[in-house]
Amino acid sequence: MNTRWRRLLLWLLAWMAMALLPMAIALSGNPPAVRDRIVETGAMLGLLGLGVLSAQALTSGRQRWFAKGLGQDDVLQFHRQTGLLGWALVLAHPLTMFLGDARLLDYLDPREDWVRATPLWGALLAVTWLAMTSLWRLSFGLQYEHWRALHGALALMVVAIGLGHALMVDHYTAPLWKKAGLLLAVGASIYVVLEQRVLRPWRLARRPWTVQSVETARDGSHMLRLLPAGHDGLDFRPGQYAWITIGDTPWRLQQHPFSISSSADDTTLEFTIKPLGDFTQRVGTLSPGTRAFVEGPYGEFVYQPALCPDGAIFIAGGVGITPIMSMLRTARDRGATAPLWLVYGNPEWDEVLYRDELTVLAEELPLTVIHVLEDAPDGWDGETGHVDGDLIDRRLPADLAALPVYVCGPDALANAVEPELVARGVPSDRLYSERFNLV
16 A cells, blocks of 8 residues: 555544544443434434534645645545535434434424524524535525635534534433533534634734735736745745735635745745636736735645656646646756656647746756647647647656656546546556646
C-alpha cells in the first residue's frame, strides 16, 4: 500500500471513530433494559446520525490538520456524500422509533409538550433544508455567500438540537459521565465550527493585505495582486489556494476560495479570477489600496521542484492554469533544471491565459508548452480538438509512470484525461488532480 492510500485509510478511520463516538458512549457501561428491536434500531440510527453530522465539521475543507495529505476534491465530495448520509439517518431515526412504538409520536406532538416538540420539528426541517439547498443551491437562487452562511447556521442548529435531545432522553444517557462524554464529543465539533467562523476572522484582522493592482486578461479574467500590510505575507506551496475577503473587516459573508498563481518565493499574492458572479465581477472594479484578508493556504495539489528530479507533466484546461502558473513560476525562481511539459487546452487562441508569459517561461525553463485549441484560427499548426490518449502518446514522454502528473481544469477535462493516464501506468500516488467546477 503506497503512502497516499495509507494516509487516506488513516483519516477515514479517524472520521469513522468520530462518527461512531456518540453510539459508543451510549452503549458503554451497564446497558439499560432492552426495548423492542425496532425501537432500539431507531435509537442507534439517531446516535449514528448525530455522530455523522458532528464529524462533518472535520471534512468541510477548512481543517488543514485533518485534511492534510488529502485532495481537496476528494474531501469535499466525501463531505457532501456523508452529509446526505447524516440527513437520511436523522430522518430514519424517528420513523423507525414510531414504527416500533407508536406512543413515541408524542415526542413530536406540541400539545403534549411544545417545549420538547418544537426544537425536534425544527431539527427535522433544518436538516432537510440543509440537504436540499446543498444539492440544488442554484435552483433555489441562493448566492454562494448566502448559502454558506445558511449552511453553517443550519448545521449548528441540527447538531445542537440533536445533542440536547440525546442528553434529555435518559434511556442511554442517564449516567452523568455519559452525558459529560457526549457533551465533550459533540461539543468539540461545534467548537470547530465556531473556531472557523469566529476565531479565525479575529486572527485574520491582525494580518491585513492591500490591493496592489487589478488587470484584466484577454479572456476577461481579473488578475488580482495583493501586498501584505505590516507582516511577512503567506507561506504556501505552489498549487495551493486561499480564501479571500475584500473589505475593511474579515467578518463578512463574501469569502471565496481561489488558487494562488504567483510564485511561492514572491511576497505578493496573485489570483486569477474569472468573473462569473457578483463577487468575482466586482473584483475588476477594485482600486489599489483596498483592504483585503487572506485565509490559507489550503490544498494538497502541490508541486515541489526539489522533490521531482526527473521532471513533471502538467495538463490544464482554461482557468485551471492558475495553480500551475504558481508551480512554473516557482520552478523558474528556484532554478529547476528537470524537463517539464505543459499541455494546455482552451476553446480559442484569444482565450489562452498567460499566453505571452508561457512563451517566456518556455525560454527560461526546460519547459515544453503544448497548446490545444478546440476552434483553431487560420494557419494554426498546433494541436486541435481535446486532450486525449492519442495526444498524450504523441506529445508526452513514453515513461509517464516515472513522472508526477498534475491535472487541473473542468470536470470534462479531468474525466477524459485521468483514465488515459492510469491506462498508461501512472500510479495513483503520482497523479494529482484538481477539478474546477465553475457552475
